[in-house]
Amino acid sequence: MPIFDQGYQAYGGERRALGRRWIPVWREEAAPYLHKRAFLLLLVLALLPWLVFGAGLSFAKTQFGDSSAMQEFVKQLPPVDESWVAKLLTNGWDNFLLVIVSVWVGSGLVARDRKERTLEVFLGRALGPMQYLWAKGAALGAYLLLFTFVPVVVLVVFHVGLTGDTAFLWQHARVLWGTLLYTLLGPGTLVVTVLALSSLSRSPRIVGLALIGIMFFGLPASAILWAITRSPMAWTFSVLAELRALGYHCLGVAPEMEIPVLHSALYFLALLGASLGILYLRFSRREVLR
Amino acid sequence: MAVLSVRDVKVSYGANEALKGVSFEAVSGAVGLLGPNGAGKSTLIKALLNLVPLSSGAFTVLGQESARLGSGLRDQVGYVPESQGIRAGLSGVAWVALLGEVSGLPRRAAVERAHETLQYVGLGEARYREGQTYSTGMQQRLKLAAALVHDPALVLLDEPTAGMDPTGRDEMLELCRDLVKQGKTLLFSTHILKDVEAVCSRVVILHKGKVAACAGLEEVTRGEAQHFLVQWEGKRDEFVAACQQAGWKAGDGQNNLLKVVLPQGAGPRELFGLASGLQGSIHRFVREETSLEEVFLEALAKETV
Known part of the structure; x- marks a missing residue:
């Protein structure tokens, strides 16, 4: 009998399948942010342009449906099409918040586990590196979806529901699949890049600063370079500009920065490849645990 | 298994x-x-x-x-x-x-x-x-x-x-x-x-x-060797020399006793046999368990050599 008042209890119950072990890690990573007021405010701010537009449509249709003046006003609103969604999806405000959330949620994903040495506790259990990274990436990815795919879906539902224009779904199907493609290629790559950066340091603060540096200071550098050279290649230094151009290309709209579609695709594939390469080297050789 | x-x-x-x-x-x-x-x-x-x-x-x-x-x-x-x-x-x-x-x-x-x-x-x-x-x-x-x-x-x-x-x-x-x-x-x-x-x-x-x-x-x-602490009433040097001549390790142990290490195969019988041929007698005789510390240090010493 131990010196304490309760003896050891054996466990004979069921066990969760190996493929589902990532779920608690994902939940633990993502859930705490939902209890932070500042973070919730950030989400609301990001969704605000979409909410205002959706609620505005609803309000106009239900309250002033018979008013000729209001109908005239509604007619003047920009049409819900690929061009408009591309502008809304990649506007500066949304991209700014996308970076803020990436830094807030993403900088500590792996770095915090390295700092607290909980990474070896997780990987010492029946949780492979792939599952671990998937759980961490999914935590950030879930929030980034709220800035990209989710608002577009909500907007389309609002639009079709209020106007009764079901033909919109196949006439402008690209609004949905283009946004999905953009989400996977753009913010999806961003998640992998953040994971790779986070695996390089034990300090979430350093990772955060590096991310902010890459995201925000690349834009003015590219703008200056573009002003001098007038070459679309100048935007290569700015992830935000490339993200914006990718959004336009995915929705079939010519981007303002005249970045060619091949350039955009190669840019994000190269970024994805480099990030995956870093993660592979760090985890397969277990360097991330040192 | x-x-x-x-x-x-x-x-x-x-x-x-x-x-x-x-x-x-x-x-x-x-x-x-x-x-x-x-x-x-x-x-x-x-x-x-x-x-x-x-x-x-x-x-x-x-x-x-x-x-x-x-x-x-x-x-x-x-x-x-x-x-x-x-x-x-x-x-x-x-x-x-x-x-x-x-x-x-x-x-x-x-x-x-x-x-x-x-x-x-x-x-x-x-x-x-x-x-x-x-x-x-x-x-x-x-x-x-x-x-x-x-x-x-x-x-x-x-x-x-x-x-x-x-x-x-x-x-x-x-x-x-x-x-x-x-x-x-x-x-x-x-x-x-x-x-x-x-x-x-x-x-x-x-x-x-x-x-x-x-x-x-x-x-x-316990090891292969046997360690004994012996209180020898007689000339200590003579006893130590006799032990060493027999190929045993002998030296000062704790509490003013002599420490004797007998190799595998030798035991108290041999120890008392050796003592009977000397001028003096064994007054106290304690078998000493080797501590883990000694084994540890011995193992490290072997590796270092």
Whole structure:
């Protein structure tokens, strides 16, 4: 009998399948942010342009449906099409918040586990590196979806529901699949890049600063370079500009920065490849645990 | 059947070879993994858990052959890391329950087990406090609870008493002894000899990445040679010289007694036979058990030579 008042209890119950072990890690990573007021405010701010537009449509249709003046006003609103969604999806405000959330949620994903040495506790259990990274990436990815795919879906539902224009779904199907493609290629790559950066340091603060540096200071550098050279290649230094151009290309709209579609695709594939390469080297050789 | 069998395991960090072909077996009970700092104890435990890549070698864990522990097999293993290993911002019970879930327990069962194991290790009162605010001793016990939450058969403890006060250390050792009674196999890595003596029935001494000694604790401490403390009433020098002439080691022991080391095959009969041929007599005669410390130092000395 131990010196304490309760003896050891054996466990004979069921066990969760190996493929589902990532779920608690994902939940633990993502859930705490939902209890932070500042973070919730950030989400609301990001969704605000979409909410205002959706609620505005609803309000106009239900309250002033018979008013000729209001109908005239509604007619003047920009049409819900690929061009408009591309502008809304990649506007500066949304991209700014996308970076803020990436830094807030993403900088500590792996770095915090390295700092607290909980990474070896997780990987010492029946949780492979792939599952671990998937759980961490999914935590950030879930929030980034709220800035990209989710608002577009909500907007389309609002639009079709209020106007009764079901033909919109196949006439402008690209609004949905283009946004999905953009989400996977753009913010999806961003998640992998953040994971790779986070695996390089034990300090979430350093990772955060590096991310902010890459995201925000690349834009003015590219703008200056573009002003001098007038070459679309100048935007290569700015992830935000490339993200914006990718959004336009995915929705079939010519981007303002005249970045060619091949350039955009190669840019994000190269970024994805480099990030995956870093993660592979760090985890397969277990360097991330040192 | 050996719960853990380690065969010719080699691990390198760049040009530095941390483990140079380590082999041993552990049957149920506690096995002490003893060695000075840098001997390769933590590396061996991490290699077992696939936390460092192996250069060569293999393990057999619970009868299953493995170059390293696969995911499924790791459900049967608990791990207490040496330093940190506790998530900031989480209460003790939340952290243990999370690790229970990662080890496959359904949510409700994981929370129940977390409460049970925290009670077991003596943290019942503190379980709702944030784990990182615990004292060093409490943190070690929290890590033990996390290692036990999924009811593993084999528990790997990396310096579990490091930084603990004497009371906390005794409590931790008591818990380890109780786990052995529960049928668990412990691989107890430490550089504190008394901890091994208190818990383990078998010891593996690692030095410079090699196994310097490996045997049951009794076997190791008894050794092949027999140690005696002798009170000699007569000329000490004459007695010591006679012993040395017979090929035995003799010298000053504790409490003004003479220490005589007889080789295998020789015993008290030979000792008294030698004494009868001298002027003097043996007044006191005590058989001395070799301490683990002596074995440890002897093993290290052999390796150094």
